[in-house]
Amino acid sequence: MAGADGRGTVKPEEVLRRLRRIRREARAILAGRPAPALARSMHTVERACHLAAWQIGDAMTLLPEGDGAQEPPRSTRRPLARRARVRRSAR
């Protein structure tokens, strides 16, 4: 149980580390092209993680997928690259 100041007993850095792990897992599930219902739930997980990071003061892109003006975070590169390969091989 957190104290009356509401800060909790887990440090923000640790929360951020865990959030990044959860986002990686959610993206890995999404990369496996799950059923629409499950994909929707994973998007929700990813967005919730991004929001939590923003509230802590960490996220510096407005959207979980980045702002389009800079390189996406390292953790997103692999699934995106994999998706591109799938698209190329389908042609």
Next chain:
Amino acid sequence: MALNSRYWNPLSELRPPAESARLQFRRIRAVLRYAYARSPMYRRLYDQAGVHPDRVRTLRDFIERVPTLDKKDLMEAQAQRPPYGTALAVPAERIAYRFQTSGTTGVPLLIPMIEESTVLYGEPWTYLFWSVGLRPGDTFYFPFNWGTFIGFWAAYWGVRRLGGTVVSGGGMDTRARVQMLLQVRPAAVVGTPTYLLHMAEVARELKVHLPQAGVRVLATAGEPGPSVPATRRAIEEAWGARVYELYGIGEVGSIAPGCPGQGGVHLCEDVAASLVVGPDGRPVPEGEVGEHLVTSFCQHAQPLIKYRSHDLVRWRRGRCPACGRTWTAFEGGVLGRTDHMIIIKGTNVYPTAVEAVLGEVRELSEHFEVHASHADGGDSLLVKVEAAPGVPSDRFGDVERAAEDLLRGRIGVRIGVEVVAPGALPRYELKAKRFFDHRPKERQWQVQMEGGR
């Protein structure tokens, strides 16, 4: 969940001001990059101004080099490429909601929202609810028709975030809503100050004693009210509940929850950054009144950067003695509009100041209109105000003189007062129209500002 926590998010609400300023600037840079990369309107605007987001390295760069944006710019962008226009920064399929607000030309301004925006848009409401003791499981009554006005949709998103129970009063008249209140007995009611006062009037007609409904908190938005002591008192006495406000701007966000100490609002720094500027467009010192330029972090679909709110605020930094928050405070909430302020013999007069003084006259009600006009080389104000119920009409002349004397004593200039019978002025479900400007356009502060840049 730490239900005993005083704060919804102490990491944000108690962030040291210096750290907060650094974070806010990083967020401003993020939104500049975002808008430049995604929105054709912003790319053109910044290219024309010769400013690239990567060149905005300091807050001073942001203040001096980044151009402001006004509602008419968005209107033009939407007109160029309907429906959402060239300001749009997301693919249309990302849009989860579409709202609208009144435009500058009679055509409504569309407000597209993506799912992420709705969460951040609702969050300041959650901050407000939490700070005044509302918790998951509490019931919220919405006497609101779920129309195109975004304000109370945002409150709804805030209740969903909190984990409260939503009860809709949509599609009912005020009498039915008053009766429903007694059945539901909500912890909180959400509405405009004007409408909460109207509900109180209807309850009196129905011989319903509103405090019997057991409401603890009234949460308002859309117009000033709870920061004006007399209006706050009128609402609280009628309802037997505490009233708090949230300052929001339809197209920007619900940006500033009221202080639990009721002395104003705090800018929720998760969702927006502020500059407060004078008529010359330069920041005014702490404690002075200026126009609020706002940069939204919660409007992903239609970004808003240095957006002219036309709202007049008095800003303060530092730890709030009433609630402990370190977020920027706007003392007294929104003090008026740049287009509503008038200068009489060198004195700035705001309708909210007039409202505060009138509230001290017992024989007057809280229903009033302020009419500004221009004659004999100067601006003047006439206030039309309803007498309180039960005041005989042969007393109106005495009440007018008493109110005029009080206004002159408090504000320092002569303001005419015309007392009218109870019920003579119109009632509104959402925002009340209080200010009527009959002056020539060039007399208005808004125009002076535009001329000053």
